[in-house]
Amino acid sequence: MFxxxxxxxxxxxxxxxxxxxxxHAAEIARLSVREALASLEESxxxxxxxxxxxxxxxxxxxxxxxVNDGSSLESLQIVSEPNLKGSALSFGSSVExxxxxxxxxxxxxxxxxxxxxxxxxxxxDSYEFPFKLKERxxxxxxxxxPHLRCRTNTFSSLLRVRSEATAAIHRxxxxxxxxxxxxxxxxxxxxxGAGELFQVEATNWDSAAGDKSGFFDVPAYLTVSGQLHLxxxxxxxxxxxxxxxxxxxxxxQSRRHLAEFYMVExxxxxxxxxxxxxxxxxxxFKSTTxxxxxxxxxxxxxxxxxxxxxxxxxxEQLLKQRFMIMxxxxxxxxxxxxxxxxxxxxxxxxxxxTEHEKYLVKHCGNIPxxxxxxxxxxxxxxxRDNEDxxxxxxxxxxxxxxxxxxxxxxxxxxxxLDILQSRLDGLGLNETYQWYLEIRxxxxxxxxxxxxxxxxxxxxxxxxxxxKDVIPFPRFPHSCLL
Amino acid sequence: MFxxxxxxxxxxxxxxxxxxxxxHAAEIARLSVREALASLEESxxxxxxxxxxxxxxxxxxxxxxxVNDGSSLESLQIVSEPNLKGSALSFGSSVExxxxxxxxxxxxxxxxxxxxxxxxxxxxDSYEFPFKLKERxxxxxxxxxPHLRCRTNTFSSLLRVRSEATAAIHRxxxxxxxxxxxxxxxxxxxxxGAGELFQVEATNWDSAAGDKSGFFDVPAYLTVSGQLHLxxxxxxxxxxxxxxxxxxxxxxQSRRHLAEFYMVExxxxxxxxxxxxxxxxxxxFKSTTxxxxxxxxxxxxxxxxxxxxxxxxxxEQLLKQRFMIMxxxxxxxxxxxxxxxxxxxxxxxxxxxTEHEKYLVKHCGNIPxxxxxxxxxxxxxxxRDNEDxxxxxxxxxxxxxxxxxxxxxxxxxxxxLDILQSRLDGLGLNETYQWYLEIRxxxxxxxxxxxxxxxxxxxxxxxxxxxKDVIPFPRFPHSCLL
Numbered sequence: 001m002f003x004x005x006x007x008x009x010x011x012x013x014x015x016x017x018x019x020x021x022x023x024h025a026a027e028i029a030r031l032s033v034r035e036a037l038a039s040l041e042e043s044x045x046x047x048x049x050x051x052x053x054x055x056x057x058x059x060x061x062x063x064x065x066x067v068n069d070g071s072s073l074e075s076l077q078i079v080s081e082p083n084l085k086g087s088a089l090s091f092g093s094s095v096e097x098x099x100x101x102x103x104x105x106x107x108x109x110x111x112x113x114x115x116x117x118x119x120x121x122x123x124x125d126s127y128e129f130p131f132k133l134k135e136r137x138x139x140x141x142x143x144x145x146p147h148l149r150c151r152t153n154t155f156s157s158l159l160r161v162r163s164e165a166t167a168a169i170h171r172x173x174x175x176x177x178x179x180x181x182x183x184x185x186x187x188x189x190x191x192x193g194a195g196e197l198f199q200v201e202a203t204n205w206d207s208a209a210g211d212k213s214g215f216f217d218v219p220a221y222l223t224v225s226g227q228l229h230l231x232x233x234x235x236x237x238x239x240x241x242x243x244x245x246x247x248x249x250x251x252x253q254s255r256r257h258l259a260e261f262y263m264v265e266x267x268x269x270x271x272x273x274x275x276x277x278x279x280x281x282x283x284x285f286k287s288t289t290x291x292x293x294x295x296x297x298x299x300x301x302x303x304x305x306x307x308x309x310x311x312x313x314x315x316e317q318l319l320k321q322r323f324m325i326m327x328x329x330x331x332x333x334x335x336x337x338x339x340x341x342x343x344x345x346x347x348x349x350x351x352x353x354t355e356h357e358k359y360l361v362k363h364c365g366n367i368p369x370x371x372x373x374x375x376x377x378x379x380x381x382x383x384r385d386n387e388d389x390x391x392x393x394x395x396x397x398x399x400x401x402x403x404x405x406x407x408x409x410x411x412x413x414x415x416x417l418d419i420l421q422s423r424l425d426g427l428g429l430n431e432t433y434q435w436y437l438e439i440r441x442x443x444x445x446x447x448x449x450x451x452x453x454x455x456x457x458x459x460x461x462x463x464x465x466x467x468k469d470v471i472p473f474p475r476f477p478h479s480c481l482l
Numbered sequence: 483m484f485x486x487x488x489x490x491x492x493x494x495x496x497x498x499x500x501x502x503x504x505x506h507a508a509e510i511a512r513l514s515v516r517e518a519l520a521s522l523e524e525s526x527x528x529x530x531x532x533x534x535x536x537x538x539x540x541x542x543x544x545x546x547x548x549v550n551d552g553s554s555l556e557s558l559q560i561v562s563e564p565n566l567k568g569s570a571l572s573f574g575s576s577v578e579x580x581x582x583x584x585x586x587x588x589x590x591x592x593x594x595x596x597x598x599x600x601x602x603x604x605x606x607d608s609y610e611f612p613f614k615l616k617e618r619x620x621x622x623x624x625x626x627x628p629h630l631r632c633r634t635n636t637f638s639s640l641l642r643v644r645s646e647a648t649a650a651i652h653r654x655x656x657x658x659x660x661x662x663x664x665x666x667x668x669x670x671x672x673x674x675g676a677g678e679l680f681q682v683e684a685t686n687w688d689s690a691a692g693d694k695s696g697f698f699d700v701p702a703y704l705t706v707s708g709q710l711h712l713x714x715x716x717x718x719x720x721x722x723x724x725x726x727x728x729x730x731x732x733x734x735q736s737r738r739h740l741a742e743f744y745m746v747e748x749x750x751x752x753x754x755x756x757x758x759x760x761x762x763x764x765x766x767f768k769s770t771t772x773x774x775x776x777x778x779x780x781x782x783x784x785x786x787x788x789x790x791x792x793x794x795x796x797x798e799q800l801l802k803q804r805f806m807i808m809x810x811x812x813x814x815x816x817x818x819x820x821x822x823x824x825x826x827x828x829x830x831x832x833x834x835x836t837e838h839e840k841y842l843v844k845h846c847g848n849i850p851x852x853x854x855x856x857x858x859x860x861x862x863x864x865x866r867d868n869e870d871x872x873x874x875x876x877x878x879x880x881x882x883x884x885x886x887x888x889x890x891x892x893x894x895x896x897x898x899l900d901i902l903q904s905r906l907d908g909l910g911l912n913e914t915y916q917w918y919l920e921i922r923x924x925x926x927x928x929x930x931x932x933x934x935x936x937x938x939x940x941x942x943x944x945x946x947x948x949x950k951d952v953i954p955f956p957r958f959p960h961s962c963l964l
């Protein structure tokens with residue numbers, strides 16, 4: 001809650017320039033719609049509500065309004081005499097309503113506001129406003145209006161859930177002793193070696209400084225992962241996490257990819273096996289999802305009803321189960337023994353495709369599935385060598401979830417200086433990663449970590465088909481609106 | 483706490499590929515150093531501690547070690563027989579120690595670990611390791627080793643405080659009903675119009691797609707502020723905030739500037755005056771600082787002792803005071819009547835310089851000072867016109883704090899369509915900001931907001947002179963290490 005400030009300024013000595021800006025305490029209590037709806041008092045005078053009109057229904061001797069301020073999915077019903085209706089009062093306009101909060105005689109809501117005054121703050125031409133009263137707008141229509149779509153039920157619910165998920169993730173790590181690290185956005189590294197990078201340069205560098213080597217003296221890119229920088233920090237704090245934007249310049253228009261998306265990444269030192277990492281992944285997924293079910297019940301019901309029927313039941317079932325585990329080698333066996341016709345033939349040594357991942361999860365009863373120990377050649381240089389044979393694997397793990405496929409990717413990191421050095425030598429990267437080798441030189445520890453795609457997590461939890469509909473301002477090829 | 487996972491995998495039907503990976507419950511309890519130090523039990527057997535050696539002192543019949551794992555500033559003292567000392571046990575090496583936690587006979591610590599087993603996990607050559615036992619390393623020395631400086635007391639304390647401040651800021655907004663928004667990092671806007679931008683382009687776009695218009699079809703930049711995007715969202719949620727990276731391609735090597743830094747920004751709808759915004763700024767500052775004093779007492783003491791003597795007292799004093807308020811016009815009067823010789827002559831219509839800001843704060847008894855109502859021509863197009871005269875001002879406010887100068891900048895935003903339109907017309911920006919005008923067209927509301935430089939906040943709280951020493955991986959002209 002915040003109320004207009006009662007400023008009491010201490011006058012300092014004899015200085016004549018300080019003036020006392022004092023305001024009278026507001027006698028009218030300003031409530032958010034959420035607070036008003038949660039009000040348990042039978043009747044409460046002098047309440048002020050502010051928000052946007054979601055419906056206007058004018059009858060002969062009574063006017064019904066619904067006002068929403070984004071604090072909850074539900075709107076507050078306003079009841080007034082029809083003469084309070086200004087001409088500018090329409091769907092989408094912003095209003096300030098003063099009145100008495102009373103118990104509602106209708107079943108649909110617990111309370112309503114009997115208005116004594118309605119003031120239109122900002123008009124809204126319903127013909128020009130792209131969203132219409134009582135219409136359901138398909139997501140690709142809403143996406144064309146990134147500056148207005150937060151006024152729809154679907155997108156405002158999504159963003160409230162996103163905000164709660166963000167808070168829940170921070171809480172999870174904080175309460176488990178992790179130190180939060182802001183890993184850099186601009187970096188001279190390419191963590192994944194994928195090559196699909198955005199390069200960064202100052203717009204006015206050449207001309208301003210007569211300097212051809214660029215702002216940073218070296219080519220600089222937008223980060224594709226905070227992992228290597230988190231590894232630096234796990235070497236001092238034992239447990240660290242980051243939650244920030246990552247970037248891929250992939251020319252993909254799929255429902256699963258964005259050029260700018262958010263990753264939750266954690267790194268843990270003194271690991272004993274891959275299971276230490278899997279345990280954190282499972283705990284994070286379950287703790288965040290449990291928080292959402294309890295803190296956003298209206299929004300979860302809304303998505304369950306209108307977007308992905310049955311989703312809530314499926315989530316609640318899933319939270320009761322221990323996640324499954326299968327090695328990559330076992331997974332290939334399962335796929336090769338399946339009767340399904342895959343577009344890509346499953347074969348040891350090849351990446352699992354989304355169709356394979358979805359099949360495996362289904363095969364396991366739609367319970368999230370850890371696939372472990374991938375072929376050596378499939379994973380980046382930092383993955384810990386299992387030193388096994390004849391099928392040479394590394395200690396990597398992906399978590400596959402229903403409807404999405406890969407949600408988390410993690411691994412133990414190669415902490416043994418000699419093994420890492422010879423791998424980097426082979427790749428000709430020894431010099432570039434001198435600093436990375438030094439972490440292994442000065443008090444190296446066994447460690448591992450993972451990354452979770454935050455937007456994919458939201459898709460998975462809410463059953464939302466297109467990744468562009470779970471982020472406030474999606475960026476993808478040919479599109480950078482606003 | 484997490485312990486090695488006891489995996490119980492449900493075997494599904496007749497599928498032969500699922501194996502039960504079961505591990506015996508660890509009988510030895512793994513504690514973080516923080517947990518061990520907080521242990522209240524008189525004696526506790528079978529404790530395992532893992533961390534990095536901070537000191538080794540070998541006597542004839544006893545060996546003293548100090549082990550730190552980054553969970554606290556304080557290290558845990560290990561006491562053992564000298565024969566447990568391996569040859570690789572040295573300053574900087576990583577160890578695992580098993581033993582009994584007992585009450586310490588020494589005054590310096592409450593508990594110590596009587597070791598029954600010490601295992602060196604990773605050796606550390608003390609000669610090559612850039613940080614030395616018992617030496618204090620100046621910040622500019624430590625800065626050369628961004629991959630190792632988290633092993634020093636100063637920098638690890640800083641990052642623990644930074645992590646707690648991050649959490650406290652999220653909590654403040656969440657408990658006050660703000661929705662968290664991830665405003666975009668890549669944007670086609672230049673919010674401040676400053677021109678010191680980083681441009682972003684896919685590295686392989688031209689060749690891969692034969693497409694000359696770039697990845698996004700339009701020039702794309704790294705954000706300098708999330709404000710305009712937050713304004714979009716305040717038009718649906720009433721209260722929103724963001725906390726993310728922002729960028730300036732400024733060719734400055736000052737102690738106050740970074741190319742990549744973090745901003746906390748909030749936007750509030752239905753404001754009645756600038757004071758609504760000032761109240762949130764003051765509450766955020768005080769609530770975060772109070773949280774740090776109570777949650778990081780050791781670290782705050784450390785900085786108070788070794789970095790900025792007297793800082794803690796100053797903070798505690800400051801938290802008891804209401805912040806001061808002065809208009810820009812009054813501030814210019816104060817400056818013009820001062821006997822100090824300024825490098826830049828204070829004059830109505832000119833920006834306040836850091837020397838002016840510091841003078842004003844000092845003049846107000848070192849209490850944070852809000853300066854309000856700046857000249858119309860000094861502030862960006864979105865600032866609300868006060869429509870006053872003859873000195874034409876806008877409803878902008880900066881918060882100046884001791885030692886730093888400007889920490890927050892905020893304003894009411896111009897919500898009146900006609901005034902905003904004519905201002906944008908004058909700037910030739912009407913078309914570019916069509917979407918921004920539309921927010922005013924469809925249910926506009928009076929609103930305002932602010933941004934706080936997170937690194938400057940940390941400098942202010944801890945008394946740290948150089949901004950490069952309060953961020954994990956500083957980026958500035960000619961430097962993008964790691």
